Amino acid sequence: MNNPGSEVKSQYKDLGNIKRLPILITLVIGAFFSILNETLLNIALVDMTLDLNVPYSTIQWLSTSYMLVVGILIPISALLVQWFTTRQMFLGAMILFSAGTLVCALAVDFPVLLIGRIIQAFGTGLMLPVMMNTILILYPPEKRGAAMGSIGLVIMFAPAIGPTLSGLILEKFEWPWLFYFVLPFALLSVVIAAIYLKNVSEVTKPKVDIISIILSTIGFGGIVYGFSSSGEKGWSDPEVYITLIVGGIALLLFIWRQLVSKEPMLNLRAFLSPMFSLSTVLIIIVMMALFSTMLLLPIFLQQGLMMTAFAAGLLLLPGGILNGFLSPVTGKLFDKFGPRVLVIPGAAILVLVMWLFTRIDLETGSGTLIFYHCIMMVAISMIMMPAQTNGLNQLPRKYYPHGTAIFNTLQQVSGAIGVAFFISIMSAGQKDYLANSEDPTSTTELAKALSAGIHNSFYIGMFFAIFALVLAFFVKKTKAPEGE
Template identity: 35%
Template sequence: MKKILPILLAVATGMFLIILDSTIMNVAVPKLVDTFHSNLGTIQWVITAYTLALSAVIPLAGWFSDRFTPKVMFLSSIVLFILASLLCALAQTPEQLIIFRIIQALGGGMVAPIGIAMVFKVSPPDKRGSVMGILGIPMLLAPIFGPILSGWLIEFINWHWIFLINLPVGIIAFWMAWRYLPASKPGKEMKLDVLGAILAPIAFASLVFSVHQAGEKGWIDEWTLGSLGLGVVTLLLFIWNELKQKHPLLELRVFRSKTFTHGIILAWMNQMALFGSILLFTLYLQQAKGLSPLEAGLYVIPQAIMSTIGINVGGKLFDRYGVRPIAFVGILSLAGALFALTHITTSTSAFYIMSSFAFVGLGQGLTMMQLNTHVLKSAPIELVNRVTPITTSAQQIMSSFGITITAAYLSNQIRSLPAQHTLEQLGQAFGHTFWITLSFALIALVLTFFLKKSSAPPKKTR
């Protein structure tokens, strides 16, 4: 364990940098609208364009990692991300900021899939739950502390620092990766699946765009339907192409494993419940309770604490008892907390809200990385580089689905309120919307009964 700790910390720092930046932007949108004298629709593209570029580049991570080595690609990604962050801080127009955010995503998109694959490979098989649990800490804490840090920087310094903060963190991440990540020989014989490399970015970016567009314009909007159609068609063509390739871009053959398929569907339901709920937390605290971004961020500190406890305990229990009992307890905690949140109003006490958030955090900690580890363990070890982009891409899409479905239902609830509605009625609309995220959690809870204890990875499928 001591031997791989430096590698683990290096990857965790890089992942924290990327995920923190992804979440820090949400709170900054109103400030950027005022700063650039723009409108919400335009500034929203600062987030949307980043997400689209992220979705496009993630599928390529496996091939680049095999061809140029994981360490080289990890370092290159961090450097590109740091340079793009500096450009974002210097942006003078919304258009410049959108372009620089796309460059940021092209660098940041490969960090997580490459980093997770590296750590998984060097971890002792009997300690993978504990190791991956530690790696999951930045994945859980960054989305929680991102809004707090963003609110503080905007309120007490200026918006430029939400990007400049990436420089010192990025330099530390680069140094740790350069110093501790293991070097390996590039696979020069690896041929690029050119058609797959063209189809994958189009398919994943189109699907994510359609979900974002549906959240703003509805599912019957022509842009929504057009991008959804393009995404589905190119995804089917991509799947057909990958299954007949000797060296596919993404190793889709792992879906022949029932353990892998069941595990990843369960993870999707869990992610939709989690990310939809996190969106509601922020909106409820600021719109219904009237809190500032910084005050709203402080409310989720118990969630962060319980996430950290859950992920450390969950990793050790995973190694000892397998995934099923941990996933059941974690998702039960999440579902119970979401059920409690269906009863919130604007007059709900701070203790009730923070306690509910804390149990959501416990559920996050116990399930998120443990399910991911379970899915990776069901794949042959030599295919992990090509499997982590699948899980990361799917997480990006399913998280977007969860957020969009939740936001659309909330918007419908608010539109159905009287024109002169009270804050109490607004609070009830948020409570009703938590039933949507609860439904995803309940589906995930049912699926946990069909999990089997983790076993040795299967032989490579052909």
């Protein structure tokens, strides 16, 4: 009788002949420019409203649709990575992304530009799970930290430098050059993948559950759309709360169907692994803090401190660069010392920096804000990839596609929820301040109102960080189950 563990060992032995570094570089290049597009347009949206002659509420869909499509597609990717080879998935994702980028660059009106963004998002939605699933298969648990640290560099660094890079390009060129700049790198990734990328995943072709796909699309899509729209339309708008209710019901039905199905599209039994569940909650909190801060700080810098968009982007650049350099370092430290020595101090630092952000005002200097932002990015690099890698390490091999899909889906959903939630708190704080102001229309009072709203948001963020710190004390080093 064959020992199940021997089959796994033989697979790792076969993979030992594959050169991992070229594959890792290929994945990082492709994913970097895919994720970069989530924030690359943020500063350009104002220029686009004038050039394309559409209101801001319309142009905002260039960002919302991207997050919406990625949020919908990632859960389905758990099924797709078992139907197609690594090369087919990655090359298909990057070809789609490149085609969408070209459509955006050549677009002369908003509908064509929106179609291009949606095509780009399809590529990104396929890219993220393939990248993480490939890393899990290529690297044994004791070496995953460093590899996942490289992925952390992509996931954190790319969106962090997006606004700065966008401002730099727009200083000299029109907005289509944002896409012309990305296109050569996307095509380069396709060429490198065609040469170096090997098939490492196992094609099992499980049963396709159409009902689960529909429920997943309505559930995750409805929730991401509802929260993304709430910042613009308000929570009382029927389109917002009806979408959230429908999405919530569909998501509950999706969860029920996955639990009773013999071949679930997204195997939620991964949550039976305690450290995976704990890591999931930590990642949700960190992503909410990251996405909301990336939106709150630029608003405060531009509308409170009256900085230009490019200057605001430059101020946030040091923290983004620092996070990018630290992600591989924390990955190697994770391999050597385990998660606790990183996650617990990281969560404590996150609590501290959220408290520091509640103290900022209109007199706060640029150097202080840069310092605070850098501290926050250090904290996130200490929590994000170590917690995620530790959680995934506890899963059996057959759950890898499902675990990575769950993490990537919840990152998108929590990012959308975090932005909407904290913007709503900020807006409420502004209204409360102006309601008690003697001169609510003056520029000074409006700036002070914004500062009050920002404080409220960061206070709530601090309470989330305290919760993350409590959870961090329960983190334990994991190892892969016997006979994965």
